[in-house]
Amino acid sequence: MSKDKFIKLVSASVPVPNENIDTDQIIPARFLKATTREGFGENLFRDWRYDSNNNPIKDFALNNSSYSGKILVAGKNFGCGSSREHAAWAIYDYGFRVVVSSFFADIFKNNALNNAVLPVVVSDSFLKKLLETIQSNPNTQVSIDLENQKIGYDNQSENFEINPYKKECLINGYDDIDYLLNLNKEVREFDLAHS
């Protein structure tokens, strides 16, 4: 299914500096009962955003009105734990298009890329400075240039890695099924020979 095309983004960002943010924090299991991909954004970080009486927890970044934008900046080992793609859907549905961290869990990274959410891996030192900068000046504009694989703000910048195939998919809005369906005949032959 074709997704949004991603080329360049300049936006303020939202800092959630915790390390090892697992997918149970991004979207708790009790919200996985939907059978569509929509609507998960309202439960993004549910138990960090709301207390047990459903009142917003004031000091959490998503409830702090000074923070806004389409970029989530998070501590290292983001997205560990469950393979639930609902985590990527929740992030997308909330309005984020980029997650910046110094380290991503593998399954989450794939899930994000399959849902037009760009995971940007930066160095520990770049991440630390970026988090400090956003926290002292929430209006800091962060630019993400996928074409040139570059992230920047103020006078800081760093290049990031991305698989060339996935980059192509994001820029053009393709997905893996389109690619694999073209190999249908060969796969069918392989399947027959191995059953």
Added chain:
Amino acid sequence: MFIDRHFIHEVTSPQAFDGLKKRGLHVFNIKRTTATADHNVPTKDQHLPIKEALSRHQVETLRKNCKEFGVELYDLGHPFQGIVHIIGPELGLTLPGMTIVCGDSHTSTHGAFGNIAFGIGTSEVEQVLATQCILQYKPKSMKIEITGTIGKGVVSKDIILYIISKISASGATGFFVEYAGDAIRSLSMEARMTICNMSIEMGARGGLIAPDETTFNYIKGRKFAPQGEAFDKAVIEWKALTTDTGATYDKVLSFDGSDIAPMITYGTNPGMGMKVTDRIPTVEELKEISEQTSFKKSLEYMGLKQGTQLLGKSIDYVFIGSCTNARIEDLREVASMVKGKKKAAGVEVWVVPGSKQVQEQARKEGLDKIFEAAGFELRDPGCSACLGMNEDKIPAGKYCISTSNRNFEGRQGPKSRTFLASPLSAAAAAITGKVTDVRDLIS
């Protein structure tokens, strides 16, 4: 990569089937696809309609999709129903040398048979349903060797919790891990599955163990495994599935089996574990300064103090279950510990078998009677309180010693507090009502 076996369940498949419908595609090969209902099913009165509307809808959607696309479903009430990673091996659907995927991160379990088995997201479930293939980057390779023998009271769950505590919750991200060494070789198939199951808890998408006679003996005679001559022929092929002598890995780690003790976690990721007799580290003892904030937050969540021991700490719940530890051997271990004893007052104990077959076998062996006499409740199969998607939730602030795989914040219910441990340690805690060194209870 061509996929030999695809397991699906009610939670991560509905959107994938929707995708197929939108594109007008069929399931590529229904014979390679098996479905079951496990994640959000009740573990009481499974013969009745599911009470909770959203869960019911999700299971009904799975039924509808399986019927429409012709996929075999082991539904509630079916003698083969159970946790997806438990039923695959017990039915002989999981065989050495296969590529196996499922929309669940604990798919690494199947690696115990010498497989490339890993968890995927729903878009990838759709890919595999539509094309029987998946696009993958080649992972890095890691060998983790456990030498020597493990001591009394130490079981495979302790081995994997020990490894994760040494290398952290992200220590194997980007790798597939091969577990090797005498201590691994001597384990039963079910014990090996527990180890491979938790590979993802250190970030590895897959973990595997080379197949051997233990593997072949386990598979022999299982429902969907090759039979007779076909089996003998298969064994010859499976015997070749070992790492070449002199092969190199991107990373090699080695641990001494005799250093491993009964383990327990104290924090909110599976890397925050220790020997049950150790004390929780202090902030100053952490290797990386960047971890300090998360560490403090974690202990605050758990209601624990740095530098203290967990031994003797009162617990409220005991959960014996999950794809990590709900096989018949796990239940036997628990029964051997509690036979003739009673659970401590005020502790609630749930034993949730991994499958209908495990439940039946437990009854056949009279384990249900032992549990009943001890005040444990033997329930119907499902994922249950491992992730609290159904009614089985640990209440806010309560401590649960759990044989499952994750101690994340809120994993077992909002504000619940989880100590991960082995079935033996969990059983010991059920009897004493406290975090216990199981070695003190066995002579």
